[in-house]
Amino acid sequence: QQQVKQSPQSLIVQKGGISIINCAYENTAFDYFPWYQQFPGKGPALLIAIRPDVSEKKEGRFTISFNKSAKQFSLHIMDSQPGDSATYFCAASITTSGTYKYIFGTGTRLKVLA
Amino acid sequence: EADIYQTPRYLVIGTGKKITLECSQTMGHDKMYWYQQDPGMELHLIHYSYGVNSTEKGDLSSESTVSRIRTEHFPLTLESARPSHTSQYLCASSRHRGNTIYFGEGSWLTVV
Numbered sequence: 256q257q258q259v260k261q262s263p264q265s266l267i268v269q270k271g272g273i274s275i276i277n278c279a280y281e282n283t284a285f286d287y288f289p290w291y292q293q294f295p296g297k298g299p300a301l302l303i304a305i306r307p308d309v310s311e312k313k314e315g316r317f318t319i320s321f322n323k324s325a326k327q328f329s330l331h332i333m334d335s336q337p338g339d340s341a342t343y344f345c346a347a348s349i350t351t352s353g354t355y356k357y358i359f360g361t362g363t364r365l366k367v368l369a
Numbered sequence: 370e371a372d373i374y375q376t377p378r379y380l381v382i383g384t385g386k387k388i389t390l391e392c393s394q395t396m397g398h399d400k401m402y403w404y405q406q407d408p409g410m411e412l413h414l415i416h417y418s419y420g421v422n423s424t425e426k427g428d429l430s431s432e433s434t435v436s437r438i439r440t441e442h443f444p445l446t447l448e449s450a451r452p453s454h455t456s457q458y459l460c461a462s463s464r465h466r467g468n469t470i471y472f473g474e475g476s477w478l479t480v481v
Contacts, residue, residue, distance in 0.1 A: 287468040298459050298472030299412070342409055348468050357470055361411040 259347050261360030268367050274332040276363045278345035281326065285358075287348035290319065290330045293362075294341045302343070303330070335367045372396055375460050375473040382450055382480055390445045390476045392460030399465040401443040405429060406457045406475075418443060419465075450480040 260279045268274045278288075289304035305312045305319040305328065312319045318331040332339055345360040373394040382388055394401065403416040404427075414427030418437040432454070433447050443462075447454055460473040 289469065291472075295409075296475075298461070298474045300472065301469050304468070344412065357414075359412045362409070364409055 259345060259358045259360045261345050261363060263363060264361070265364040266366070268335045268365065270335065270337060270367055270369055272335050274335045274339065274365055274367070275329055276343055276345070276365070277327065277329045278360050279327045280347050282347070282349065283326070285347040285349050288319070288321065288328050289346050289348070291344040291346065292341050293344065299344055337367045337369045340366050373460060373462055373471055373473040375476045377476060378474065379477045380479070382478070384451055384480055386450050388447050388450055388478070390458055390478070392443045392445070392473060393441050394462045394471075395441060396462065396471070397440065398462035398471075399440070400463045401437065402461040402470065403427070403433075403435060403443070403445050404459040404461060405431065406459055408457065412459070416445065450478075452480045454478060455480050
């Protein structure tokens with residue numbers, strides 16, 4: 256119930272295309288869903304996040320779509336660029352007994368071809 | 370921009386050596402974490418702390434130990450390194466009531 260399932264494991268997209276990464280969760284107590292971007296040799300950095308009271312959040316070329324009933328959320332990268340090539344992790348956060356716990360997905364390696 | 374620092378960034382050591390990976394954050398965050406990550410692979414939580422003198426083991430069993438004597442400092446120690454410890458170790462922190470985890474740039478450990 257604590258897992259976050261992420262797919263695909265890897266993704267190759269042409270420059271200008273749309274990259275879509277999906278995540279699914281089981282525990283309905285999760286209340287925060289961030290996406291992290293990690294470049295080789297660097298630590299993950301927060302890219303965009305959403306709470307379950309909204310169905311979509313957009314920041315520039317990055318959009319999170321959230322489907323509460325299906326317990327799924329996805330990251331869409333519009334007009335994908337070679338500089339977007341990185342590993343993307345979804346995560347789900349839960350507050351338990353006043354503390355926070357993060358569950359990360361297994362990551363998606365995105366390569367955008369020039 | 371997160372202010373969380375890890376040293377050393379890269380380390381190659383021999384089997385059986387003791388090593389300490391340093392992690393410091395200047396954001397006053399109560400919560401700190403250590404994750405282990407093989408290149409391009411998933412993140413495994415190995416230790417976390419919710420404040421001074423508080424440390425807990427994470428989801429992945431690890432032979433390393435941690436301490437939290439000061440809010441800003443969360444070092445990780447391996448008493449006797451083995452080749453199986455070769456990995457990237459990521460330190461992270463978050464506010465007591467914040468949902469965002471901020472990561473350092475990682476420490477790459479190679480045990481030969």
